[in-house]
Amino acid sequence: MARPVQTPAEVLGIEPAGAYHRLLLRAPGVAEAVLPGHFVTLAIGGRDSATPLRRAFSVHRADPVADTIELVFAEHGRGTRALARHRPGDTVDLVGPLGTPFPVADAPETAVLVAGGYGSAPMFSLAEAILARGGRVGFVLGAATADRLFGVAAARALTPHVAVVTDDGSYGARGRATDPLAAMIRAVGATVVHSCGPMPMLRAVTDVAVAAGARSHTAVEEAMACGFGVCMSCVLPVAGADGATRLVRSCTEGPVFDGTTVRWPEASPPEPSPSVEPREVREVREVWEVREVREGVRS
Template sequence: MPDTAAPSMRPVSAEPAGVLSHTALNAEYRHLVLRAGPRATAARPGQFFQLLCPAPPGEAPFLRRPMSLYGADTAAGTVEFLYKVTGAGTRGLATLSPGDELDIMGPLGRGFALDRGWRNIVVVGRGAGLATLAPLARAARAAGIGVTALLSARRPELVVSEALFREEGAEVIAVTDAEGTSGPAHAERLLRGLVAEGRADAFLTCGSARLLRVQQRLAREFGIPGQVAMEQQMACGLGMCFCCVRDFEVEGETVHRRVCWDGPVFDMLEAVA
């Protein structure tokens, strides 16, 4: 199950973080590495930060921008983010250079939780979900859990976390729209194969409602647990503004939960895709 720590027990702070590197991975995604304090670098897979983005020329972002954790290393003192320039906040982020400072608040939310009884998990992501799921590669390896990563994107060059998963010993299956391999029917065939081989003790996913529905169907059919990191517009990130409320189905009833505070990682079978 996802992180069950009481919200009041989750330490969070805002602090300046120094830009160590900032590079373009491809035509869409940029990789930002920051030097940060021990609280930030202890962030767990699935958690996020609220970034106080600098103002790009002629614009003034009003709120912090939520950003999923792409990597955290306590020994190195670093946190990493992977993002795509889509609005004023990320246009401001794109102006940062090594040596600059960025105010970050976090870690926030409930992250993924790995059950030590699992031997093999399946990680399924698409688009921005590939960044959110990336920290699971290292965490699973440290826990002695094997990983098969089904990574979906529009084009092969946009499968941004493929190398990271492979470096941590995961088997990667990349599917893309351009190659005609990313449809739900093909994904279901691949996932059924992994279930038949005993390599799917759990599903962990983010980034695609269509793929989420496939996994929910298989989870119910085979009794497989799962967790999903939900993507949602956020304002405060602290559960106070209620702008990120979504519906969930719990024991046959519809309940309302705040993605930033009660999540962003939830039981996969409770999510309404």
């Protein structure tokens, strides 16, 4: 896990990116320590806010010279809607970098990078790190619709090996991100597959990678109430080197895991039932209910 810094981050810019937003922040002491796969958490609304939980975001770009980081996010609820209303000159309380990043070998390696939606945000700096070491990369980018893709042009600027799929066929091929994966692994001769996106996709990517003889590293999407290992809300069932399965914290031991060690059938929570509770109260309750469900499954 990285050594995080807490700092007031100044909003330098925010702009639309398809269905998402790109947020540029000046965050002194953070950018210099960011590696591909790290994330940060933001406190939104200040001390008296009705959104008490921090929001976690993968780092898209980090510029140590300018002391800036760039995030990509979608408006999912009250917190991200409030974040989207920020303007240059505003500040947000930021903690980061957090988590365990993607492993990048010192020697040249060939990798396929798979992402769903704005899960592609950390993949471009990862690709650049692999290329800088003399390696090769291919991309598989998927989303439900064309406007929910992120970074297609950026991927094509890095490599000619880019496959794009959408659920409805509105851009690229019609299908899922795993459909062209085996062919892409063969095309570039990949020995490793890095992925980020929804949990069902990560499970399927791992299955395809292993069948093709490649390693699988997945950045999991888990609800995180703190982001640095205190609240235990983001635990996942993961097998250790001894073969025993334990609940580990995805914010510290992850979010990047060897996909073959994650116990995928037990890793995805059931859909939450509708409630008339305020959203923020419901978030806290659901975080702990998910933990209890998982512990019950493991007992």
